Amino acid sequence: MEKTNLFKLIHATEIISNENIVKFSSKFEFPVGISAILVLAQLRANGPVMQSNLAETLGYTKGAITNISSKLVKFELAERLYSEEDRRTIHLQITEKGRSALMEAQKIGEEIFVELFEELTVEELDQYLYIQQKILNSMKNKRLSSS
Numbered sequence: 001m002e003k004t005n006l007f008k009l010i011h012a013t014e015i016i017s018n019e020n021i022v023k024f025s026s027k028f029e030f031p032v033g034i035s036a037i038l039v040l041a042q043l044r045a046n047g048p049v050m051q052s053n054l055a056e057t058l059g060y061t062k063g064a065i066t067n068i069s070s071k072l073v074k075f076e077l078a079e080r081l082y083s084e085e086d087r088r089t090i091h092l093q094i095t096e097k098g099r100s101a102l103m104e105a106q107k108i109g110e111e112i113f114v115e116l117f118e119e120l121t122v123e124e125l126d127q128y129l130y131i132q133q134k135i136l137n138s139m140k141n142k143r144l145s146s147s
Contacts, residue, residue, distance in 0.1 A: 020112050027108045030075050030101055035060065036068050040077060040094055040102045048081055048091035077101050 021034065030036075038058055043049060049057075055065040069092050072078035077098035083089035094102070117125060 016116070020116065023112050024105075024108055027111075028101075028105055030077065032068075032071050032075065032077070035064070036072055036077075037102065037105045039065070039068050039072065039092075040098050040105075043078060043092060043094035044099060044102060048093040050089070050091055054092065072098065075101075 024034070025031075035058075039054060042054060042057060051065045051069055052062060054060070054069075055062045058065075060068070069078065069080070072092070073080060075097075076095055078092050078094050081091040081093050083091075117128075120128065
């Protein structure tokens, strides 16, 4: 692959990603980032989870999860549950407000992507989907072969 085109693609991808983050942040009422939304999604899917498990699952540092968790608790999107047997054991749980915020975040994200892809024809969408799937399959195969 020609390096010039590869770097152009990387640059364009970064610009699109940054623009989408700016759009999302301007529409979402809570001052939390995409990482916090991913944490909320994990909590909704898996129920109360220890922060260390969240860090491992999402590939974040324990410090990053602590900061994200603190923000989520501050805005009442999640709550900390303390074990009665061992106060050092703390689980994070999504709240109803967090569930509503997550649904809103997903709605905003969908709107942003619909707007992004509405410029493409059906054929271009099919081609883009094919390319994305090819990249995802390659990533999956490389991960499996390195295990």
